[in-house]
Amino acid sequence: MDLLESCKMAIATLTANKMRSGLTMLGIIIGNASVIAMIGIGQGAQQLASKEFKNLSPNTLFIVPGSREARNATFDLPKTLVLEDAKAIAKQVPSVIAVAPEINRRELISYRNKTTATQVTGVTPDHMIVRSFEVNKGRFINSIDVDRNKRVVALGSEVANRFFKGQNPIGQQIRIKDISFEIVGVMAEKGSMLGTNQDDSVFIPLTTMAYQLVGKTSPYGIELTWINVAAKDEETVRAAKFQIENLLRLRHKIVDEDDFGVESPKQLLEIFYKITNGLTIMLASIAGISLLVGGIGVMNIMLVSVAERTQEIGLRKAIGAKEQDILAQFLIEAVIVSAAGGTIGIILGVGSVYLIGAISPLTATISPYAILLALGVSSSIGLFFGVIPAQRAAKLDPIVALRSI
Template sequence: MSPVEALRSALDALRANVLRSALTMLGIIIGVTAVIVMVAVGSGARAKVMQQIQSLGSNLIIVVSGSMTSGGVRMGVGSRWSLSEEDGAALARDVPSIQVAVGTVRGSAQIVAGNTNWSTVVLGVGPGYLEARDWELAAGRDFTAQEFSGAGKVILLGETVVKNLFGEGVDPVGQIIRVRATPFTVTGVLARKGQNTQGQDQDDVVVVPVATAKQKVLGSSRANARAVAAMLVKVRDGEDMADAERQMREVLRQRHRLTAAQDDDFWIRNLTEVANTQLESSKALALLLAAVAGVSLLVGGIGIMNIMLVSVTERTREIGLRLAVGARRRDILSQFLIEATTLAAIGGAIGVVLGVGGSIIVAELGGWPTLINPEVVLAAVGFSALIGVFFGFYPAQRASHLDPIEALRHE
């Protein structure tokens, strides 16, 4: 029998029992759909984390000012600014693996442009902040050295802030806006970063020189005018982060004149590590989802085997007749094998359509990123056909080894 004829007769046999064929396929359909959607969701989540890691900037270590103990009450991280801009300079100078070390302060303020206002995060940063964060400017320019040192009233706006203050299609560069009644000149617009790993909008931010932030925005009355809340440190590519961290601790402890008995008055956190942990867990999630989906595909395959066994029993007389008129064992074997494979492959194809559609719907409705991988789609269809062959083989084998006399006599 030619393959085309075999396929036609397989389709005929499946059409003879449409409901049963459909129900049998359902297992494979669900399995393939599940594999595609789950893998799409898993890899989408991973891609998102990856992108967030990249948006954070690579090789970052953040140093946060340590806790202060005031009359026995421990005030928590950052309650006292133990770090200073000089610490940053010292780090950049004394730890060779450090590319930049930037002091930062953080606060929030209402910003007014014309008759609109918007409350947002104000970041006071030292020179090199944009470099450390791998943050590009969408328009305008970074602050000059003079603006940094002279507490210039200049400001960089995040994309969300631009949207809320100026709307779409307006170039804010050069405009004057007010932060807490102080007029600032917009020198640039930050490129879009999207959400960070915690889901916060990284573009809802304005950036000003650190000195300006302390004087005009945060209204600092701190003793040390050079103190900063935290420091962002970028380690050169290829350098050992743990090693850099150790050296930083040494330099800072020395500069802060801490004795061996005293705790650190700062906290060092490796941001890349945190992000990598999330990447790992998202990988584990993707693997788990794929495994669950794989199990449902397996169950679908068992369904095919079950129904093929029933079919062989039901059609024993047909098999006997075919054997009597000259079918060889391999003719019968291939007939049932092709039926099982066709069943699985059609189920697989429907599953692909549903899976791809489902992934798109999940992405649209759930706001969850999905990534459809063509290789996964191919693998799912190939695997379901393989399941047809695998689970169809035993029933087909049984059919082909029937004794023609017995089979013809079968009621």
């Protein structure tokens, strides 16, 4: 029997039992769709992060608190950086042109009867230089605001639209944690950074944040969330990193592991890639388990099919069909079920990736390698799990089969 004839017979047999064939494919469909979606989402997240980091100047450095072990183990980092560290960097590191310490906290802000939770960031005037922010209306936080702990605020563009759509918010009063602040500026649109919407935030003087909102300081001064630093140019970034690390080790009297980290955008992007790669592989592996379950389902249904078609097998052997013909027939049926399920799963997976891309900031990314891999794996699963039922059918004694007629 030639291959084409075997394929026709297999398709005819499968279409004769549409419900059973469809349920058999279900595990393969879900597995392939999940794998394609997980890989697409992971790659989309990487592309989004790469796009966001391009908005940062290559001469930017981020000083984050906590040891490397602590940063890998928890999101609640210890506050090992203080404002005096930032001031020392600005004064004593010659390769640095601007230092912008930050305190971040999520708080409730309100205007009249409207209330929302948003990111409140305590900053200094250099924040605009280091992080490349721009003002759309009014002004940003200045040195007088910081020195006098003034209750002034610059709104992110989304916050301004939420509270003052079509109105000029400059001079209006909003409340942050039940404290009134005067609006002095509205920022230009900035976009997201590592999944954080920078337009959905407000900026107040760092000292006001420390003394009037956070209310906690270490014995060594005002605790910081992190410190942003701008080196003179891209060529001096390595020198700036080396000098900052040495200065902070001296200030913190470190003899063992650093209680801080100095990272460039490139290093942060590499770390993010490692995290997303790990998560993508883990999630894709979990999704791949359903492919295994689907393969077991294929084998189970094929065994049932062999039992149901004992008489057919006996008749075909009696009129001259060889073991190889019977083996090929059942293997082809298993492969067709798996390949068809894999194709449908790929279509659903690709569709879900584009849907997620349409409703989220993630870029819809479809890897042709992932599609080929998923289709190849699903077809291989059908072949692998179809071997045992096919061998059982091929080894069936025609005399025993014909006795059941």
